Amino acid sequence: MVRALISVPKTAKKGEVIEIKTLISHVMETGYRPDATGKVAPRDILRRFTCRYNDEEVFSADLWQAVAANPFISFTTVATASGTLSFTWTGDNGFSQTETAAITVT
Amino acid sequence: MSRLVAILLLLCLPAVAAERRSGFDFMSPATQEMQREDALNPAMLWVAEGEAQWNETPANGKSCAGCHGDATASMRGVAARYPAYDERSGKAIDLQGRINACRATHQHQPAAFDAESRPLLGLAAYLGLQSRGLPVRAPDDPRLAPALRKGEALFHTAMGQLNFSCTQCHDANWGKRLAGSPIPQAHPTGYPIYRLEWQDMGSLQRRLRNCMTGVRAEPFPYGADELVELELYLNSRAAGMAMETPAVRP
Numbered sequence: 001m002v003r004a005l006i007s008v009p010k011t012a013k014k015g016e017v018i019e020i021k022t023l024i025s026h027v028m029e030t031g032y033r034p035d036a037t038g039k040v041a042p043r044d045i046l047r048r049f050t051c052r053y054n055d056e057e058v059f060s061a062d063l064w065q066a067v068a069a070n071p072f073i074s075f076t077t078v079a080t081a082s083g084t085l086s087f088t089w090t091g092d093n094g095f096s097q098t099e100t101a102a103i104t105v106t
Numbered sequence: 107m108s109r110l111v112a113i114l115l116l117l118c119l120p121a122v123a124a125e126r127r128s129g130f131d132f133m134s135p136a137t138q139e140m141q142r143e144d145a146l147n148p149a150m151l152w153v154a155e156g157e158a159q160w161n162e163t164p165a166n167g168k169s170c171a172g173c174h175g176d177a178t179a180s181m182r183g184v185a186a187r188y189p190a191y192d193e194r195s196g197k198a199i200d201l202q203g204r205i206n207a208c209r210a211t212h213q214h215q216p217a218a219f220d221a222e223s224r225p226l227l228g229l230a231a232y233l234g235l236q237s238r239g240l241p242v243r244a245p246d247d248p249r250l251a252p253a254l255r256k257g258e259a260l261f262h263t264a265m266g267q268l269n270f271s272c273t274q275c276h277d278a279n280w281g282k283r284l285a286g287s288p289i290p291q292a293h294p295t296g297y298p299i300y301r302l303e304w305q306d307m308g309s310l311q312r313r314l315r316n317c318m319t320g321v322r323a324e325p326f327p328y329g330a331d332e333l334v335e336l337e338l339y340l341n342s343r344a345a346g347m348a349m350e351t352p353a354v355r356p
Contacts, residue, residue, distance in 0.1 A: 003154045007145040025151040028305075069305035070148040 002026070006087060008101040012079035020051065020059075021074045024089055024097065030065040046091035049073055054083040063091075079105045126347060129290040129355055132281075137302070141354040149231055149300035149352030152224070152307045156232025159225050167213035170229070177236055185230075186237040186349050189338045191247040198245075198253040198334050202309060205229050221328035227298045227307045234298065234351025242295060244345035245338055253331075257339030260332060266323030272336075287356065293344040294337065296353020303356065310337055 007021040024046070031043025043065070050060040058077045082105045088098045130138060140146045160177055163169040174180045185201055192199035192207065199207065205226060206218040219226035245254060264271040275284065276292035283289065297310040304312075311333045315325035326332045 003151040005145065005150055005154065021145040023145065023148060023151060025148075068302075070151060072146060072148070 002097050004087070004089070004097060004099045006099050006101050008085055008103060010102075011104045011106065014079060014081075014105050016079045017076050018079050018103075019074065019076050020085070021072070022049075022087055022099075023070065023072045025070050026089070026091070026095075028063075028065075028067055028069045028071065032065070044092045044095075046071060046089050046095065048090050050088050051075070051077070052086045052088075053077060054081060055086075079103065081105050126293060126344070127280075127291055128293055128295050128347060128350065130296070130350060130353065132288040132290050133354075133356060137354055137356055141296075141350065147300065147352065147354055149298070149307060149354060152228045152231045152298070152300075153235050153352055154228075155224060156228035156230070159229050160232060164213055164215055167215055170208075170213075173212060177232065181233050181236040183237050183240050183243075185234040185351060186240050187243040187245075189245070189250075189253075189334055189341065191245075191249045196249075197331060198250055198338050200310075200334050200337050201230050201233060202226055202311075203329065203334065205233075222309060222312055224307075227309060230298050230309065231307065231352040234349065237349045238351055240349050241346045242341055242344045242349060244342050250338065253335045253338050254342060256332075257335035257337070257342075260336050261339055266318065266321035268321040270321040272317070292340060293347055294340045295344055295347050296350035296355070298351070299353045299355045301355050307352075310340070 002025055004022065004024040009018050012018050026046050027044055028046065029041050029044040031041070031045075033041055035041040045065055045067070046063045048060065048062055049071075051058055059075045061073060063071065082103060084100050084102055086098055086100045088096065090096045130141065133141075140148075144150050157177075160170045163172065171177070188201040188204065189198045190204070191197075192204070194207065194211070202219075202221070209215045209218060219229075261272045264274070272292060275289050280289050280291045294310045294313075297313070298307050299313070300307050301313075311328055314333055314336055315328075318325040
């Protein structure tokens with residue numbers, strides 16, 4: 001079961017810079033490491049992270065093998081309107097996980 | 107004059123030995139920040155899983171919440187007094203052991219959670235969180251005395267090809283470095299922990315087995331009485347220190 005933790009301020013003033021923190025559980029297996037049996041474990045990493053603010057993409061990142069397991073991604077954006085922030089991680093083996101958070105902008 | 111200095115030094119010694127420090131104090135500011143702030147702490151992913159487990163009803167069984175209710179109230183301070191005495195087996199039992207025992211007897215689940223499995227560590231971390239900030243309680247059950255003595259003896263027993271005992275590093279040489287990392291005093295206040303080296307969550311038993319492999323001893327298997335006895339002794343040394351679960355360690 002995949003768990004993700006999102007930290008977004010519940011309310012913000014219009015034009016305010018808000019900080020968003022995300023954490024997701026993922027092994028980020030590099031594809032270079034031998035497993036317990038001595039065989040190289042196949043790669044299993046997250047490839048891309050995107051944040052959409054009321055369906056408009058405001059942040060995205062490509063991820064690579066050098067990223068640690070359970071990646072933490074933090075960034076800022078400008079509070080423009082009340083609505084929903086959605087966060088999507090996609091990766092190897094058809095991995096896709098989306099989380100949402102609501103924000104009220106006054 | 108030099109005799110006076112020697113006496114003064116001797117007077118100071120017990121004070122130094124009594125100074126107990128959590129592994130937290132030996133970490134870099136960045137790692138400390140990671141533990142302090144829940145939004146940064148990867149162990150909170152396991153806590154989230156544990157909370158879901160707590161409320162989930164297994165087929166033909168009761169949920170944890172079905173008996174214990176709201177964990178934030180009913181489980182407050184519970185993790186701080188484990189390992190405890192188990193009436194059923196007549197032995198010391200640690201928190202993970204208790205979860206599995208509860209699972210077998212009250213939830214009627216045939217299979218125990220595997221050692222170090224996500225649901226087991228998740229539940230242990232979720233329960234540990236309910237004791238965060240509370241003092242570790244010394245085992246006060248007289249029936250635990252034999253196990254406590256065995257744990258203490260193990261702590262002082264040299265083992266492995268390198269022939270080291272726990273006390274040689276963690277009592278005599280704490281604060282110095284081993285392979286570039288500071289040697290802490292071995293107070294298990296934050297378990298289960300998220301260890302950056304593992305990039306994973308792990309129990310105190312995993313950590314103990316790690317140390318045994320480090321001195322090239324054959325580690326006790328998961329769930330062995332010896333490991334629980336060591337846990338018991340370590341907790342008695344840490345009694346009164348604040349619980350940090352779920353902690354982060356380098």
